[in-house]
Amino acid sequence: xxxxxxxxxxxxxxxxxxxxxxxxxxxxxxxxxxxxxxxxxxxxxxxxxxxxxxxxxxxxxxxxxxxxxxxxxxxxxxxxxxxxxxxxxxxxxxxxxxxxxxxxxxxxxxxxxxxxxxxxxxxxxxxxxxxxxxxxxxxxxxxxxxxxxxxxxxxxxxxxxxxxxxxxxxxxxxxxxxxxxxxxxxxxxxxxxxxxxxxxxxxxxxxxxxxxxxxxxxxxxxxxxxxxxxxxxxxxxxxxxxxxxxxxxxxxxxxxxxxxxxxxxxxxxxxxxxxxxxxxxxxxxxxxxxxxxxxxxxxxxxxxxxxxxxxxxxxxxxxxxxxxxxxxxxxxxxxxxxxxxxxxxxxxxxxxxxxxxxxxxxxxxxxxxxxxxxxxxxxxxxxxxxxxxxxxxxxxxxxxxxxxxxxxxxxxxxxxxxxxxxxxxxxxxxxxxx
Amino acid sequence: xxxxxxxxxxxxxxxxxxxxxxxxxxxxxxxxxxxxxxxxxxxxxxxxxxxxxxxxxxxxxxxxxxxxxxxxxxxxxxxxxxxxxxxxxxxxxxxxxxxxxxxxxxxxxxxxxxxxxxxxxxxxxxxxxxxxxxxxxxxxxxxxxxxxxxxxxxxxxxxxxxxxxxxxxxxxxxxxxxxxxxxxxxxxxxxxxxxxxxxxxxxxxxxxxxxxxxxxxxxxxxxxxxxxxxxxxxxxxxxxxxxxxxxxxxxxxxxxxxxxxxxxxxxxxxxxxxxxxxxxxxxxxxxxxxxxxxxxxxxxxxxxxxxxxxxxxxxxxxxxxxxxxxxxxxxxxxxxxxxxxxxxxxxxxxxxxxxxxxxxxxxxxxxxxxxxxxxxxxxxxxxxxxxxxxxxxxxxxxxxxxxxxxxxxxxxxxxxxxxxxxxxxxxxxxxxxxxxxxxxxxxxxxxxxxxxxxxxxxx
Numbered sequence: 001x002x003x004x005x006x007x008x009x010x011x012x013x014x015x016x017x018x019x020x021x022x023x024x025x026x027x028x029x030x031x032x033x034x035x036x037x038x039x040x041x042x043x044x045x046x047x048x049x050x051x052x053x054x055x056x057x058x059x060x061x062x063x064x065x066x067x068x069x070x071x072x073x074x075x076x077x078x079x080x081x082x083x084x085x086x087x088x089x090x091x092x093x094x095x096x097x098x099x100x101x102x103x104x105x106x107x108x109x110x111x112x113x114x115x116x117x118x119x120x121x122x123x124x125x126x127x128x129x130x131x132x133x134x135x136x137x138x139x140x141x142x143x144x145x146x147x148x149x150x151x152x153x154x155x156x157x158x159x160x161x162x163x164x165x166x167x168x169x170x171x172x173x174x175x176x177x178x179x180x181x182x183x184x185x186x187x188x189x190x191x192x193x194x195x196x197x198x199x200x201x202x203x204x205x206x207x208x209x210x211x212x213x214x215x216x217x218x219x220x221x222x223x224x225x226x227x228x229x230x231x232x233x234x235x236x237x238x239x240x241x242x243x244x245x246x247x248x249x250x251x252x253x254x255x256x257x258x259x260x261x262x263x264x265x266x267x268x269x270x271x272x273x274x275x276x277x278x279x280x281x282x283x284x285x286x287x288x289x290x291x292x293x294x295x296x297x298x299x300x301x302x303x304x305x306x307x308x309x310x311x312x313x314x315x316x317x318x319x320x321x322x323x324x325x326x327x328x329x330x331x332x333x334x335x336x337x338x339x340x341x342x343x344x345x346x347x348x349x350x351x352x353x354x355x356x357x358x359x360x361x362x363x364x365x366x367x368x369x370x371x372x373x374x375x376x377x378x379x380x381x382x383x384x385x386x387x388x389x390x391x392x393x394x395x396x397x398x399x400x401x402x403x404x405x406x407x408x409x410x411x412x413x414x415x416x417x418x419x420x421x422x423x424x425x426x427x428x429x430x431x432x433x434x
Numbered sequence: 435x436x437x438x439x440x441x442x443x444x445x446x447x448x449x450x451x452x453x454x455x456x457x458x459x460x461x462x463x464x465x466x467x468x469x470x471x472x473x474x475x476x477x478x479x480x481x482x483x484x485x486x487x488x489x490x491x492x493x494x495x496x497x498x499x500x501x502x503x504x505x506x507x508x509x510x511x512x513x514x515x516x517x518x519x520x521x522x523x524x525x526x527x528x529x530x531x532x533x534x535x536x537x538x539x540x541x542x543x544x545x546x547x548x549x550x551x552x553x554x555x556x557x558x559x560x561x562x563x564x565x566x567x568x569x570x571x572x573x574x575x576x577x578x579x580x581x582x583x584x585x586x587x588x589x590x591x592x593x594x595x596x597x598x599x600x601x602x603x604x605x606x607x608x609x610x611x612x613x614x615x616x617x618x619x620x621x622x623x624x625x626x627x628x629x630x631x632x633x634x635x636x637x638x639x640x641x642x643x644x645x646x647x648x649x650x651x652x653x654x655x656x657x658x659x660x661x662x663x664x665x666x667x668x669x670x671x672x673x674x675x676x677x678x679x680x681x682x683x684x685x686x687x688x689x690x691x692x693x694x695x696x697x698x699x700x701x702x703x704x705x706x707x708x709x710x711x712x713x714x715x716x717x718x719x720x721x722x723x724x725x726x727x728x729x730x731x732x733x734x735x736x737x738x739x740x741x742x743x744x745x746x747x748x749x750x751x752x753x754x755x756x757x758x759x760x761x762x763x764x765x766x767x768x769x770x771x772x773x774x775x776x777x778x779x780x781x782x783x784x785x786x787x788x789x790x791x792x793x794x795x796x797x798x799x800x801x802x803x804x805x806x807x808x809x810x811x812x813x814x815x816x817x818x819x820x821x822x823x824x825x826x827x828x829x830x831x832x833x834x835x836x837x838x839x840x841x842x843x844x845x846x847x848x849x850x851x852x853x854x855x856x857x858x859x860x861x862x863x864x865x866x867x868x869x870x871x872x873x874x875x876x877x878x879x880x881x882x883x884x885x886x887x888x889x890x891x892x893x
Binding site for chain 1: 437438440441443444445446447448449450451452474475476477478516517520521524525526527528544545546573576577580581583584586587588589694696697698699701729730731736739740741743744745746766767768798799802803805806807808809810812813814815
């Protein structure tokens with residue numbers, strides 16, 4: 001399987017990528033801006049995401065909501081923000097491609113004249129509600145924020161959550177938002193991917209027509225910061241939960257960097273699904289945990305390798321933490337078996353093909369082309385990405401685990417029911433999340 | 435390259451034709467019905483086995499039995515362990531899922547087309563030869579008991595569970611598929627074995643196969659594996675029609691509150707038991723829902739989110755089922771705006787059924803949104819298989835997909851207004867709040883919804 005495409009860069013710096021797929025009478029339009037919460041500053045967090053909301057509220061030549069015209073045309077649309085990038089997409093019937101491009105280009109070139117204090121304040125309230133719903137009012141919902149805050153120094157751009165700190169959101173001003181737009185939301189910092197029922201030549205013509213006249217913005221200086229822990233830490237968070245859960249977290253390689261794929265495989269073998277080692281011992285055999293998971297969360301500047309494990313009733317978190325650490329130490333010495341490697345590869349290969357099933361939306365082909373283009377400058381990285389996994393060896397996994405995990409400091413976090421601090425790992429220090 | 439005219443939005447061109455899936459059928463001698471669709475996009479195959487009778491056929495004193503029985507299917511089969519089954523699924527890069535709905539159990543397998551035969555064999559094995567061992571039963575029951583206790587911390591799950599109970603009481607739609615702590619503790623693996631024998635039978639079930647091959651080859655592949663399936667003897671018969679009984683005529687509770695001290699938000703539900711999927715007004719209700727709360731530009735979302743900033747989002751649904759399913763509005767709002775949010779939600783629901791019926795323009799927008807986007811639901815093999823399973827569950831014709839848009843196009847604004855009056859009955863609606871009771875209780879009398887009843891959390 002291949003992901004065929006053509007790429008051109010417009011004079012204003014906008015990358016345009018086109019992939020034809022005529023299965024459905026639909027086209028996916030997908031724009032990535034290379035800006036995320038990592039481009040924010042301490043004290044002004046949550047901007048990139050708040051901005052994503054404002055991008056749906058109207059632009060100079062269409063100063064109304066973005067949903068009605070696109071939904072009337074049968075389109076589906078959404079957007080999302082991470083630490084590293086922001087994306088916006090529509091999947092529309094073929095006949096509505098012009099409409100989608102008109103609207104995407106209008107908000108890329110002409111957003112600010114339509115931005116008002118009223119819209120800004122309304123969407124800030126929506127975001128504060130989003131934060132309450134998805135973080136504060138959700139069991140274990142603040143754990144991720146607590147861990148990021150402890151893993152990264154206060155001035156490191158991965159220290160703060162994408163959703164932002166509430167006090168920063170409350171303090172944000174519309175002028176700061178304007179400044180943020182001018183710095184990051186322009187053709188030279190964006191990538192447009194079109195996939196679906198269109199002809200390549202026509203697609204490039206349309207891209208030039210709608211986006212070619214937009215002014216390039218200032219060059220964006222890439223953010224860089226190094227992440228390291230000087231010593232291990234153990235934290236405690238009380239939450240409205242029934243069962244305590246322990247998280248253990250290490251710094252790990254950035255996405256596509258050496259050892260990234262190896263640690264992906266390690267996470268898979270250790271704690272992904274019923275075939276994994278820790279599921280077998282902790283959940284299936286000893287029944288001391290209700291769930292266990294691990295993942296290599298790799299991002300642009302660096303990654304985090306993290307376990308989460310929820311205790312069965314009456315089981316201490318320290319028993320789980322000891323088991324997790326023993327499992328990584330064993331893996332660092334013994335590596336993985338041929339059977340484990342084969343199985344991990346079979347799953348990865350299948351996942352690469354499943355990802356080719358949709359033209360648009362989150363994770364569809366247009367989104368993948370943009371991801372590869374934004375992060376490695378090559379939309380055609382699909383095959384090389386796959387090869388990274390084909391080339392993983394047992395010895396490679398062992399040495400990656402040894403280097404990044406066994407010999408490195410970690411942050412552990414105990415999330416315990418309110419009033420039950422004694423359930424935390426010994427010596428854990430309480431943290432406040434705002 | 436021509437210049438862009440930014441004085442107006444481009445008018446979309448005509449829709450291009452789309453060929454909806456053609457369904458081939460075959461009935462096996464054992465009574466299992468096969469349906470196959472050729473899907474050429476990517477070499478991925480999807481298998482769906484639909485077994486009618488979901489959590490609604492749980493015995494009255496054993497809520498959760500169907501779900502735990504279905505959950506045990508992939509916890510060991512043909513004498514091998516759960517880990518062995520998981521390993522064989524993983525080796526074909528497969529994804530096996532067991533979904534217990536209110537009306538059916540659905541066993542789904544997605545795999546690469548070249549592993550279709552293995553995928554079919556795995557589905558066959560877990561459904562027809564599960565171990566249903568006592569040790570596995572106890573292990574899974576404990577995990578479910580712990581899951582139930584964890585759900586008590588999840589405001590949305592608390593609200594869903596309590597809402598089903600107050601709307602449906604003892605009706606088969608009144609409980610969670612997971613069951614309750616007392617009912618899980620009542621049952622034994624023998625109950626699961628007996629239920630399995632009675633419920634997982636070829637006759638009445640439908641197997642859907644979607645893949646990158648001609649229909650006849652897909653049917654042959656399925657037949658080769660499933661021909662041997664025989665119903666096992668069971669001392670009980672289950673009533674797959676039990677959910678067709680009418681729900682309570684009036685709600686037990688009109689304004690219910692579940693206390694969640696210190697909650698950052700109030701989780702809200704408003705609704706009542708409403709209509710079955712077989713209603714002739716199905717297409718009308720789809721448009722009514724789209725206008726009221728079904729998508730981003732719905733009246734409720736524009737009001738509560740885009741104008742007031744009360745919430746991250748609000749939505750409504752007519753959750754139509756084989757029996758009479760509920761109409762539900764759901765949202766989560768800031769604690770301090772609980773009462774105003776309920777007031778506005780009620781106003782929108784009342785108004786669309788009375789003083790502010792859907793306008794022709796709203797109906798046109800909803801129709802365009804639903805109809806023009808319709809082909810999107812047939813992009814992946816899994817989507818196609820699940821759509822065909824819906825036809826099987828509700829006894830809809832193979833021509834359903836093709837007739838969908840023409841049928842929808844006949845719906846008028848008058849139809850939508852009439853449906854709102856008929857299917858949304860404020861006198862029968864229940865309002866449920868999961869939130870910080872002390873902080874909101876003073877603001878509730880002004881809503882004029884009656885005395886709030888404080889509900890208890892079910893074990």
